Amino acid sequence: TYTATPNNVIDGVPQYSGLSSAMIDEDQYGLRIDWEKSAMTTVYGRYTHSKRNAFNGGLISELQGERTPSSTHSAVFHWNQVLSPTKINDFSLSYGRLKWGIGRPTNVPDVSREMGFANTSNLTGGPGVSVPDFSIGASGLFVWDPTQNTYGLKDDFGWSKGKHNF
Numbered sequence: 001t002y003t004a005t006p007n008n009v010i011d012g013v014p015q016y017s018g019l020s021s022a023m024i025d026e027d028q029y030g031l032r033i034d035w036e037k038s039a040m041t042t043v044y045g046r047y048t049h050s051k052r053n054a055f056n057g058g059l060i061s062e063l064q065g066e067r068t069p070s071s072t073h074s075a076v077f078h079w080n081q082v083l084s085p086t087k088i089n090d091f092s093l094s095y096g097r098l099k100w101g102i103g104r105p106t107n108v109p110d111v112s113r114e115m116g117f118a119n120t121s122n123l124t125g126g127p128g129v130s131v132p133d134f135s136i137g138a139s140g141l142f143v144w145d146p147t148q149n150t151y152g153l154k155d156d157f158g159w160s161k162g163k164h165n166f
Helices: none
Strands: 008-010 013-015 022-038 041-057 065-067 070-084 087-100 129-131 134-136 147-161
Touching: none
Parallel strands: none
Antiparallel strands: 008 013, 022 041, 041 065, 041 070, 070 087, 087 147, 129 134
């Protein structure tokens, strides 16, 4: 195991300091269709997708750091229909799937098990050694990876009669 020697003095205390790596890889796609079927009917749809993988690495060890992956899928369908000079219907349907997370690196081995430590979590990474103002090779504490699905339906009907709108 490699432990870096101090390369700096902060408040009279020799310490190792340096830069930690950060990586963000993101892609986004979109599609939109607009159709004016007639002067009375308009239809459009939209789909977007994005995916982001981010990792903030540790200063010394590849076991350190934190992942923050996320992705979204979003779709909307919209139909606007003029029924008469005084009546209009506006209908839309939508769906969104959001996924985000935060947690320790999962592409490293279970170092705690390899070192022979018992009764540790089944998560990959290294054990945490903690003394005030000192830590070494500790992985994040958890892996959190939730997904949220959102659905929407809207139908508005408008009617103008004289000076009144319903």
